Amino acid sequence: MSNREVRVRFAPSPTGPLHMGGVRTALFNYLFAKRHGGKFILRIEDTDQTRFVPGAEEYIMESLAWCGISFDEGIREGGAFGPYRQSDRKSLYKQYSDQLVESGAAYMAFDTPEELETMRTKLETENAAIRQYNAGTRMGMRNSLSLSEAEVKTLLAAGTPYVVRFKLPNNEDIVINDIIRGEVTFNSLQLDDKVLFKSDGMPTYHLANVVDDYLMKISHVIRGEEWLPSMPLHVLLYRAFGWEAVMPEFAHLPLLLKPVGKGKLSKRDGDKMGFPVFPMQWKDPETGEFSRGYREDGYFAEAFVNLLALLGWNSGTEQEIFTMQALTELFGFDRVSKSGARFDPEKAKWFNHQYLQLKTDAELASLYQKFLQQKGIKVEESVLVKIVPHVKQRVNFVHEMWEQSAFFFVAPESYDEKSAKKNWKEQTPELMTKLAEVLEACTEFTANVTETTVKAWIEANQHGMGAVMNAFRLAIVGAPQGPHMFDIIEVLGKTETLKRLKKAIETIK
RNA sequence: GGUCCAUUCGUCUAGCGGUUAGGACACUAGAUUUUCAUUCUAGUAACAGGGGUUCGAUUCCCCUAUGGACUACCA
Numbered sequence: 394m395s396n397r398e399v400r401v402r403f404a405p406s407p408t409g410p411l412h413m414g415g416v417r418t419a420l421f422n423y424l425f426a427k428r429h430g431g432k433f434i435l436r437i438e439d440t441d442q443t444r445f446v447p448g449a450e451e452y453i454m455e456s457l458a459w460c461g462i463s464f465d466e467g468i469r470e471g472g473a474f475g476p477y478r479q480s481d482r483k484s485l486y487k488q489y490s491d492q493l494v495e496s497g498a499a500y501m502a503f504d505t506p507e508e509l510e511t512m513r514t515k516l517e518t519e520n521a522a523i524r525q526y527n528a529g530t531r532m533g534m535r536n537s538l539s540l541s542e543a544e545v546k547t548l549l550a551a552g553t554p555y556v557v558r559f560k561l562p563n564n565e566d567i568v569i570n571d572i573i574r575g576e577v578t579f580n581s582l583q584l585d586d587k588v589l590f591k592s593d594g595m596p597t598y599h600l601a602n603v604v605d606d607y608l609m610k611i612s613h614v615i616r617g618e619e620w621l622p623s624m625p626l627h628v629l630l631y632r633a634f635g636w637e638a639v640m641p642e643f644a645h646l647p648l649l650l651k652p653v654g655k656g657k658l659s660k661r662d663g664d665k666m667g668f669p670v671f672p673m674q675w676k677d678p679e680t681g682e683f684s685r686g687y688r689e690d691g692y693f694a695e696a697f698v699n700l701l702a703l704l705g706w707n708s709g710t711e712q713e714i715f716t717m718q719a720l721t722e723l724f725g726f727d728r729v730s731k732s733g734a735r736f737d738p739e740k741a742k743w744f745n746h747q748y749l750q751l752k753t754d755a756e757l758a759s760l761y762q763k764f765l766q767q768k769g770i771k772v773e774e775s776v777l778v779k780i781v782p783h784v785k786q787r788v789n790f791v792h793e794m795w796e797q798s799a800f801f802f803v804a805p806e807s808y809d810e811k812s813a814k815k816n817w818k819e820q821t822p823e824l825m826t827k828l829a830e831v832l833e834a835c836t837e838f839t840a841n842v843t844e845t846t847v848k849a850w851i852e853a854n855q856h857g858m859g860a861v862m863n864a865f866r867l868a869i870v871g872a873p874q875g876p877h878m879f880d881i882i883e884v885l886g887k888t889e890t891l892k893r894l895k896k897a898i899e900t901i902k
Numbered sequence: 903g904g905u906c907c908a909u910u911c912g913u914c915u916a917g918c919g920g921u922u923a924g925g926a927c928a929c930u931a932g933a934u935u936u937u938c939a940u941u942c943u944a945g946u947a948a949c950a951g952g953g954g955u956u957c958g959a960u961u962c963c964c965c966u967a968u969g970g971a972c973u974a975c976c977a
Contacts, residue, residue, distance in 0.1 A: 443976085502975095524904075574907070574908090588974080590975085597974095598976070621907065621972075703914070703926095707915060711916080736914090741927095787940065862937080863936060873936095
């Protein structure tokens with residue numbers, strides 16, 4: 394690896410919400426930058442004006458901020474290499490395009506979309522081996538290479554729209570080193586003379602990306618595997634510009650695949666299988682349709698980052714839980730795998746479970762209180778601090794604590810029929826009445842004291858643990874669920890406990 | 903169709919010529935238990951196939967198969 398300053402960029406296109414695969418690409422860039430004390434840059438690639446989606450740019454920045462992925466330079470952060478939005482750099486690209494045309498590395502093409510379409514279908518029906526617009530076909534098209542100088546002049550004078558195409562070498566092997574994949578070989582005949590500059594006055598991704606990476610002194614291009622096929626074009630561009638000496642190194646990340654079936658992970662999979670594919674909720678400005686997000690679904694940002702980091706990378710140890718800090722110290726491409734990773738929503742939940750257990754009771758109480766507030770339930774945080782430790786290990790998300798602890802806040806309105814049938818026998822009301830007396834007599838209503846007292850009473854009278862406790866649970870909780878009974882009644886307090894017992898005795902038949 | 907990339911338990915993965923092929927998620931069983939969970943213990947489960955190279959291949963090479971990506975005046 395060269396010893397120049399590490400400068401990497403995340404270059405999304407603001408055409409919609411950022412997919413979790415995109416977040417992972419950003420994450421790996423960020424980790425690599427931090428690991429090497431380099432800079433991380435956000436560059437917005439919006440050269441296609443027709444695909445602009447309002448709010449997408451903000452969404453990208455907010456999602457990454459939520460994840461704890463920060464930029465050193467970008468449209469908000471500023472920096473010495475700006476502007477960082479390609480539409481704001483528009484005036485810059487034409488000269489580079491012209492430079493290539495002048496040097497003969499590129500040419501002007503006047504073909505209309507219809508003509509291109511005709512060529513493609515013709516080549517397809519002919520079953521031609523090469524269907525690209527390149528050395529094999531370009532002389533049959535209308536461009537500054539096939540037309541005479543006079544014809545080109547006439548077309549230009551008439552204001553005929555044209556694009557600038559890269560002139561690929563004929564039948565040349567291009568061998569490139571990818572940090573993750575090693576040596577990859579392409580032949581120029583299989584590539585095509587890509588459009589570099591569009592007739593609307595904007596550069597295409599290919600030109601803009603190379604020019605900007607050069608101007609921003611990018612040292613490593615880290616992006617998804619879908620870009621691998623255009624790597625040779627980009628390398629050829631660096632050569633054509635004479636920038637090969639400062640060309641960045643390339644690393645193409647494996648893709649995130651669907652949990653089941655074929656293909657890469659898409660929005661549809663999330664809808665179908667009930668998991669988010671976006672970091673945050675997104676409202677489509679056109680349709681008003683909502684897509685769920687990890688944040689809104691109750692995932693901790695740390696858990697989300699952690700699970701993303703392990704999709705395609707591993708530490709080489711058996712450790713699976715990593716803080717962002719730890720990741721920045723350990724991350725390296727030598728441990729990034731080459732093959733695509735199928736996303737497993739079940740394991741995602743497990744990660745959140747792990748992070749939830751790591752939170753302090755006070756933190757969880759505070760988060761849970763916010764959730765309860767939205768539900769219109771007002772509970773003191775001091776009470777929640779007592780409840781949380783009894784339910785946290787049973788849940789993956791803060792909101793799931795509700796179903797595990799609702800009975801703490803609301804006395805049972807009805808009683809689980811199945812459990813009643815099984816546990817509420819003829820002599821149960823009498824037994825519960827006695828139990829109430831035993832509890833009433835407890836001077837201290839802690840779990841410790843009540844448990845010792847009640848158990849002693851059961852034993853002394855040979856009542857049977859199951860007979861008492863199952864009915865007791867039904868009376869207090871209303872269903873066969875929840876934590877340890879004596880922990881529950883300690884939180885409930887003597888008065889409420891006795892009240893519920895009494896009501897159950899009167900109600901359950 | 904073409905090009906490129908990939909291929910270890912169902913899934914994420916460790917392995918970098920000699921291992922009882924390891925871990926995690928999920929699953930199953932047992933233990934614990936006042937319910938449901940948790941927890942603990944145990945278990946099922948993989949080198950895509952075929953050729954080489956080698957004393958020896960999961961590991962290196964080739965072919966096949968399968969999967970994926972790309973194949974726009976989109977990124």
